[in-house]
Amino acid sequence: MARRFLMLSSGMALVWLVASKSFVAYLAITAPDKALRISSSNPTALLNLADQALAPSGAADAASTEQAGVLDGRSKAAAGSSRPSDQQVAAWVQTALANEPFNARAYRILGEIADRSGDLRSASKLMSAAARHSLHESKAAYWLMLKAYEQRDFRTATYYADVLLRTQEQANDHIVPLLAKIAEDKDGTSEVKALLRTNPPWRRQFFAALLNSVTHARTPLDLLLSLQDSPNPPTTVELRTYLDFLIDHQFYDLAYSAWLQFLSADDLQRVGFLFNGSFESMPSGLPFDWVITPGYGVTVDIAERPPLTEFDTVADRTSEKRNERALFIEFGYGRAEFPPVWQLLMLAPGDYKLSGQYQGQLQGRRGLIWRTDCADNGSQLGQSDMLLGVAPGWKNFEFDFNVPKTGCRAQKLQLILDARSASEQIISGSIWIDDLKIVRKKP
Missing domain, CATH: 1.25.40 (Serine Threonine Protein Phosphatase 5, Tetratricopeptide repeat)
Structure with missing residues (x-):
């Protein structure tokens, strides 16, 4: 006790x-x-x-x-x-x-x-x-x-x-x-x-x-x-x-x-009017390389090019681009929010031509376009025809544009869905884009 x-x-x-x-x-x-x-x-x-x-x-x-x-x-x-x-x-x-x-x-x-x-x-x-x-x-x-x-x-x-x-x-x-x-x-x-x-x-x-x-x-x-x-x-x-x-x-x-100053020796060899236009290296996301932003209802990737087909030109079949890469864009069914794929350019005043290739099938009221604008003020310099419809083989596109002498120290090249309203954002299908080049036209 x-x-x-x-x-x-x-x-x-x-x-x-x-x-x-x-x-x-x-x-x-x-x-x-x-x-x-x-x-x-x-x-x-x-x-x-x-x-x-x-x-x-x-x-x-x-x-x-x-x-x-x-x-x-x-x-x-x-x-x-x-x-x-x-x-x-x-x-x-x-x-x-x-x-x-x-x-x-x-x-x-x-x-x-x-x-x-x-x-x-x-x-x-x-x-x-x-x-x-x-x-x-x-x-x-x-x-x-x-x-x-x-x-x-x-x-x-x-x-x-x-x-x-x-x-x-x-x-x-x-x-x-x-x-x-x-x-x-x-x-x-x-x-x-x-x-x-x-x-x-x-x-x-x-x-x-x-x-x-x-x-x-x-x-x-x-x-x-x-x-x-x-x-x-x-x-x-x-x-x-x-x-x-x-x-x-x-x-x-x-x-x-x-x-x-931060590019590798190999990348420096590929610097020109346009960088990485053949999409052979994965984009860094820096402004003078490709900037790809995730969207809604769309997938954007850098992938191995699809096999060449009977619809491709003789030149394409001869080049046999089996191991090269290309830009691949695939839309789902319904309305898509597609942030532009873009790159900043530093072109001197003058006349230029942008060319490239695409292959695929896009269905919708409006399609994709490549466009160049002045980075300073957003004024448009030129744009491609609309990439829309069926292209079973690689198809060429090009457009001319002029960089003015003033007010355009840098330029912005961008791929956009050229929709003017919500209904025109309804698009489906997929497309491959490759071999983008910019050349300066002779006076």
Whole structure:
């Protein structure tokens, strides 16, 4: 009986201990002043009070005023309306450190107090201690990053920038502008390049955000080129983000030059007025290559050409294009949403001819057309006849167009479904397209 009573008493004591500690832990976050009435040396409550006291908001002033009276034995009336002094806040933090000597947040708060008093040397030591104990102490890492940048210690600045971008999902808006400044400084750009070569997990988002922070449009190109021979070269997404930015701002020449610099030696051999017109390589999706976007009610693919038939010309049968690829488009039954297949061109002013071949069968009120427009203003330069109906063998098509001397620095070639209404989007069948070429006509 006594043993049972002892076990029951011990159990109740344990339950009370767990409950009371959990309750104090809860209050330390939601009402630190009340938590300290129960446990006067609770580190979390002390540090929450300290953070509130240092906060610039009026709400923090009111809260910390009451809490100061609790901690130093004053009544609420005696506390009046004054904020706790930095010395009082430091005392709270020191009490917290006595219980948790490796608490990174405590060192950061002491660093803030030292910084407020102008003691930068002590502030630097304390902030460094905070970051050393926990890289998730973001205020300390941010402070150290800014101070390192001010002192032109770009290696340390980029180190803490990396820390913040890895630990804080929303850090881009605050960190990328500073990294952009370092990248555009001749003494700092190598540090940014070295960091990017490690392929940090935030690199893709960095290049997207960088475009709104640089002062020169070539800065991202310089960074991307520095990655070209690294184990982690620029991805298609990173390149497309940069090229789209240049094109949106009509920096066509720079965009085209940048694209060329990332082509392989084999691809460079195939650059002409039109790139990859025979669809032999899978499109990269970059603007000066074919851009193919998924649609609704239609499948677009690059596939091996179908076998030649008795309907093909003698020249086609002789060439025996068995292993070559072609653009293949297949429509279902009903209405189709067909995003254009397109490519950006850089043609000098003059007269040109586009030619190609197609084979297949399309049924509908309207069919496909190839069209060239000015990229600057969308004005149409020329278009093919409609590809519609039955073409059992490969059939040629061509059209002429003129690139004017002004207002058309880049051009857009696109294959579109030439529908003028929803009912004209009803189309079925399939078609193969190949051997696209652009030649300049002699004057």
